[in-house]
Structures are given as C-alpha cells and as structure tokens.
Amino acid sequence: xxxxxxxxxxxxxxxxxxxxxxxxxxxxxxxxxxxxxxxxxxxxxxxxxxxxxxxxxxxxxxxxxxxxxxxxxxxxxxxxxxxxxxxxxxxxxxxxxxxxxxxxxxxxxxxxxxxxxxxxxxxxxxxxxxxxxxxxxxxxxxxxxxxxxxxxxxxxxxxxxxxxxxxxxxxxxxxxxxxxxxxxxxxxxxxxxxxxxxxxxxxxxxxxxxxxxxxxxxxxxxxxxxxxxxxxxxxxxxxxxxxxxxxxxxxxxxxxxxxxxxxxxxxxxxxxxxxxxxxxxxxxxxxxxxxxxxxxxxxxxxxxxxxxxxxxxxxxxxxxxxxxxxx
Ligand SMILES: [Zn+2]
Numbered sequence: 178x179x180x181x182x183x184x185x186x187x188x189x190x191x192x193x194x195x196x197x198x199x200x201x202x203x204x205x206x207x208x209x210x211x212x213x214x215x216x217x218x219x220x221x222x223x224x225x226x227x228x229x230x231x232x233x234x235x236x237x238x239x240x241x242x243x244x245x246x247x248x249x250x251x252x253x254x255x256x257x258x259x260x261x262x263x264x265x266x267x268x269x270x271x272x273x274x275x276x277x278x279x280x281x282x283x284x285x286x287x288x289x290x291x292x293x294x295x296x297x298x299x300x301x302x303x304x305x306x307x308x309x310x311x312x313x314x315x316x317x318x319x320x321x322x323x324x325x326x327x328x329x330x331x332x333x334x335x336x337x338x339x340x341x342x343x344x345x346x347x348x349x350x351x352x353x354x355x356x357x358x359x360x361x362x363x364x365x366x367x368x369x370x371x372x373x374x375x376x377x378x379x380x381x382x383x384x385x386x387x388x389x390x391x392x393x394x395x396x397x398x399x400x401x402x403x404x405x406x407x408x409x410x411x412x413x414x415x416x417x418x419x420x421x422x423x424x425x426x427x428x429x430x431x432x433x434x435x436x437x438x439x440x441x442x443x444x445x446x447x448x449x450x451x452x453x454x455x456x457x458x459x460x461x462x463x464x465x466x467x468x469x470x471x472x473x474x475x476x477x478x479x480x481x482x483x484x485x486x487x488x489x490x491x492x493x494x495x496x497x498x499x500x501x502x503x504x
Pocket of ligand 1: 363380
C-alpha cells in the first residue's frame with residue numbers, strides 16, 4: 178500500500194490547502210492513504226486502524242472518484258494526456274451537469290471544483306493562457322522545429338477539433354526533444370497580445386520521453402482564408418463519433434514566415450490544467466477567414482479559457498527559432 182510520502186508533494190499540499198471538503202474528511206485521519214495511479218488521483222483506501230466513520234468516508238470518496246473517472250478524469254499520466262484533458266468522447270456519464278465546459282455550471286471559474294485533480298486550475302502559479310503584455314528579449318533559449326509531413330486522424334472531442342499526428346517529427350526546446358502528438362484549435366484565440374484577442378489559435382502539442390509537454394501556438398487573425406488549414410477544414414468531424422483521415426499534412430505550412438516567438442512557462446488550458454508546459458507562441462499571426470471560423474464554431478462553440486494571472490512569470494521574446502529539416 179502506498180503512503181502519502183510517495184505522492185507528489187506539491188499536489189498533496191495543494192489538496193490539503195485548497196480542498197477543504199476532502200482535507201476535512203480525510204487528511205485529518207492518519208489512517209488514510211492515497212494512491213496515485215498514473216499521475217491522477219485514482220483511489221483512496223483506509224488502512225487497518227480506520228474507524229467506521231472513516232470507512233464510510235472512504236466508500237463515499239471511492240464513489241466520488243469513480244464518478245469523476247467516468248466523467249473524464251485523465252487516464253494514465255496526466256502529463257501524457259493531450260492538451261485538452263484526456264476525456265474520451267462517449268464515455269458513460271461524460272456529459273453530466275458537472276462536466277467541464279466554457280460557460281455555465283461547468284465553466285472555467287468552476288473547473289477547480291469539478292474534480293480534485295483540477296485544483297491547480299485555481300491554485301496554480303503558471304496557468305495558461307496569458308495576455309502577452311510585456312516581453313523581454315530572450316537570452317540564449319532555442320526551439321528547433323523538425324516537423325515532417327504526416328498523416329492525420331481528425332477527431333471531435335466535444336471541446337475542440339483535434340488532429341492526431343502519426344510520425345510528424347518533433348521540436349527541440351533548449352536541446353530537449355519533444356515529439357509532435359496532435360494539434361487542435363481554439364476560436365477565438367486563448368492567448369491575447371496587449372489585450373488583443375485573435376479570431377483563432379492553433380496549438381501543436383508535443384511530448385518528451387519523460388512525458389513533459391511543449392506547445393507551439395499560432396495566432397490567426399481575421400482576414401483571408403487560411404489555405405494551409407484547408408485540408409483539415411475539409412475533414413472537420415461534426416460529432417464526437419465522427420473521425421476523419423487526412424492522408425498527408427504539412428504542419429510547417431501553418432507557421433508564419435517570421436518565426437519569432439514568445440516563450441513562457443504555462444499549463445494545459447483545459448482541465449486538469451497541468452503545469453510544466455513549455456509554451457512557444459508565434460509572434461506573427463497568420464490569417465483565417467470568417468467562413469473558416471464560422472465552420473469551426475458551428476461544430477465547436479467558442480472554446481477559449483480566459484487569460485490567467487502572470488504572477489511571477491516572465492515572457493521571453495525569442496527570435497532565434499529555426500525551422501530545420503528532420504535529422
Ligand atoms: Zn489548446
């Protein structure tokens with residue numbers, strides 16, 4: 178049986194400090210033990226000395242956790258999940274009243290209350306997205322893009338349209354390789370620049386061998402049609418049951434010509450808002466047409482999390498970004 182010392186201390190501290198319901202009921206009891214399964218809280222059990230009351234509490238928590246899991250808790254390592262939570266469309270109970278959303282009862286200001294693993298959505302120090310209001314010249318950091326044309330499997334997960342990429346190459350952030358896993362869209366944009374919101378934003382999500390995430394973001398300004406995105410737009414799945422294949426797609430074609438970027442330490446922009454995500458946001462927007470945004474929003478309602486406090490972060494303005502062919 179695991180004990181509390183095996184848990185991520187940051188996560189444990191966050192639970193104790195910020196989840197009075199669970200702290201009160203469970204952390205006061207030394208007879209309780211937490212197990213972490215795959216980076217997300219999965220189950221809690223009482224050790225031998227538990228009182229009858231604590232056993233009831235544990236049974237209640239088990240039930241709660243089962244409900245959370247059925248409702249879309251991360252499967253496997255939270256960091257290995259995609260950047261839009263690890264929700265599986267169509268899972269039983271996935272769309273109950275407490276499910277996360279972009280407005281209403283499950284809206285962004287409630288995310289932290291919907292599941293214990295979402296606490297960092299409220300308590301985190303490096304949440305995304307942010308408003309890029311001030312930036313400073315980067316000092317020595319380097320992101321190399323080594324993408325290659327690849328096949329896509331385009332899905333609708335209910336929160337975004339996501340293109341899973343097979344063999345799409347990788348990026349290197351300060352020498353650390355991150356494999357391209359998927360890309361997806363937000364309309365309107367999630368990041369803002371000096372308060373300006375853009376019509377759309379594409380997120381290219383990468384994962385390192387250690388399960389760390391790095392995202393390349395591209396802002397899209399209302400204007401001409403974005404030809405690079407046309408093959409994906411021709412395959413937008415209308416429902417969560419729908420899945421479309423794109424035989425080959427060149428992700429680099431979505432990038433602006435000027436590859437200067439902002440870099441900062443952030444998080445997933447959807448529950449569970451996991452931190453430790455390395456963000457690189459292209460400074461130059463590329464266009465997207467009203468018709469393209471409309472086609473997206475007809476399937477996916479506006480899906481931008483509000484900008485989060487900067488707290489102690491710096492944004493680096495990086496301009497030595499390079500596009501390299503795959504090794
Ligand atoms: Zn995103």
